[in-house]
Amino acid sequence: MKLTGNNGVLGLSLILLFNLIRITYQTTTYSCNATASCGCSTNSATLSRIVGGEAATPATWGWAVSLNIANTYLCGGSIISASWVITAAHCVNGQTASSITIYAGSNSRWTGTQSRVVSKIIVHPSYNSDTYVDDVALLQLKTPLDMTDRYVSQICLPSVDSTTLSTTEWPAANTTVVAVGWGTLSEGGSLPTNLQQVTLQTISRQDSTCSPLINDWHVQLCAGIFGGGKDTCQGDSGGPLMMFNSNKQWVLVGLTSNGIGCAEAGYPGIYTRVATFVSWINTNTNSGNSTITTTRSTTTTKPTITTTRFTTTTKPTTTTSRSTTTTKPTTTTTRPTTTTKPTTTTARSTTTTKPTTTTTRPTTITKPTSTTSRSTTTIKSTTTTRH
Numbered sequence: 287m288k289l290t291g292n293n294g295v296l297g298l299s300l301i302l303l304f305n306l307i308r309i310t311y312q313t314t315t316y317s318c319n320a321t322a323s324c325g326c327s328t329n330s331a332t333l334s335r336i337v338g339g340e341a342a343t344p345a346t347w348g349w350a351v352s353l354n355i356a357n358t359y360l361c362g363g364s365i366i367s368a369s370w371v372i373t374a375a376h377c378v379n380g381q382t383a384s385s386i387t388i389y390a391g392s393n394s395r396w397t398g399t400q401s402r403v404v405s406k407i408i409v410h411p412s413y414n415s416d417t418y419v420d421d422v423a424l425l426q427l428k429t430p431l432d433m434t435d436r437y438v439s440q441i442c443l444p445s446v447d448s449t450t451l452s453t454t455e456w457p458a459a460n461t462t463v464v465a466v467g468w469g470t471l472s473e474g475g476s477l478p479t480n481l482q483q484v485t486l487q488t489i490s491r492q493d494s495t496c497s498p499l500i501n502d503w504h505v506q507l508c509a510g511i512f513g514g515g516k517d518t519c520q521g522d523s524g525g526p527l528m529m530f531n532s533n534k535q536w537v538l539v540g541l542t543s544n545g546i547g548c549a550e551a552g553y554p555g556i557y558t559r560v561a562t563f564v565s566w567i568n569t570n571t572n573s574g575n576s577t578i579t580t581t582r583s584t585t586t587t588k589p590t591i592t593t594t595r596f597t598t599t600t601k602p603t604t605t606t607s608r609s610t611t612t613t614k615p616t617t618t619t620t621r622p623t624t625t626t627k628p629t630t631t632t633a634r635s636t637t638t639t640k641p642t643t644t645t646t647r648p649t650t651i652t653k654p655t656s657t658t659s660r661s662t663t664t665i666k667s668t669t670t671t672r673h
Contacts, residue, residue, distance in 0.1 A: 324579040325442035325535030339484035348439030362525025368430035373524030375413040391437035393481040459490035469521030510554030519548035523660035
């Protein structure tokens with residue numbers, strides 16, 4: 287079709303406007319292997335490609351648990367067997383086991399179809415509270431969980447050979463991963479009612495947005511979205527970063543650890559690289575009466591998924607609002623970024639061009655003014671951070 291003169295300009299304008307209005311929303315459904323011993327919940331996981339996170343549906347992430355620590359701090363964790371939960375070391379370091387209660391089988395924070403008191407805390411012996419290297423801990427439950435509960439399941443641990451772990455990144459850069467948690471919807475912001483989920487991409491350790499933030503790439507990895515807008519935040523610490531593998535199982539690839547602000551452009555989140563610690567996990571949990579399940583998943587290709595597209599032709603005013611959210615990574619619909627540029631930096635960064643204080647992921651509900659990390663207090667707003 288050939289357009290000339292004013293009619294041509296008008297025609298092109300109308301076409302552009304029409305394309306802006308016809309925003310296509312894509313949702314991806316991950317249907318897991320229902321016969322697998324790990325990495326599959328009762329319901330399939332469906333995630334949208336909108337900017338920011340979104341509420342998860344019930345019985346989708348059956349291994350995700352919320353931790354009540356000393357009736358003050360909130361962290362996340364993952365069920366790896368009936369008797370063991372894995373979380374971040376900075377969430378539980380210095381705490382007594384009896385002060386920690388885990389809640390399983392619910393999307394609501396600090397409620398569940400089952401709750402258990404912790405009987406033993408195992409913090410990685412090399413955990414460094416300044417750099418968040420080896421930020422991993424195991425929690426043994428006083429009483430095993432009932433794994434026949436349809437709302438409760440266990441996640442798979444990765445099985446990756448030592449050569450791969452020592453020479454290359456696993457999972458590979460640009461792998462699609464999903465993080466879930468009950469953390470704040472913005473830095474120092476409000477807590478959601480229900481469990482949130484967000485799709486991210488792993489970022490190469492050599493990328494300029496990642497390399498200044500990590501101290502040891504063998505045990506830490508970066509994940510986020512280029513341009514910002516999607517991230518974990520305070521209260522998400524210890525929660526799972528997951529990959530859907532070619533066997534149609536969810537595999538635990540990371541633990542939410544720390545980061546600069548939340549969803550800031552150029553500042554991805556930092557996660558503990560779980561594959562490096564599988565041997566340590568097995569050594570410390572084999573004395574229990576539960577079985578830890580690993581799955582060999584060396585593929586970094588995209589999983590087989592079911593995709594549904596919905597096209598809307600709503601009014602331009604609605605479309606304009608969506609377009610603004612998309613083009614400005616510092617503003618999102620459900621997980622807005624912090625309203626100010628971050629004035630803090632991670633403790634892992636040794637560059638002299640960055641600020642000297644640390645933001646990681648336990649903090650208070652109020653705006654942190656010093657070292658924070660991605661766990662948070664939900665009942666005592668005046669409680670100071672533990673770091």
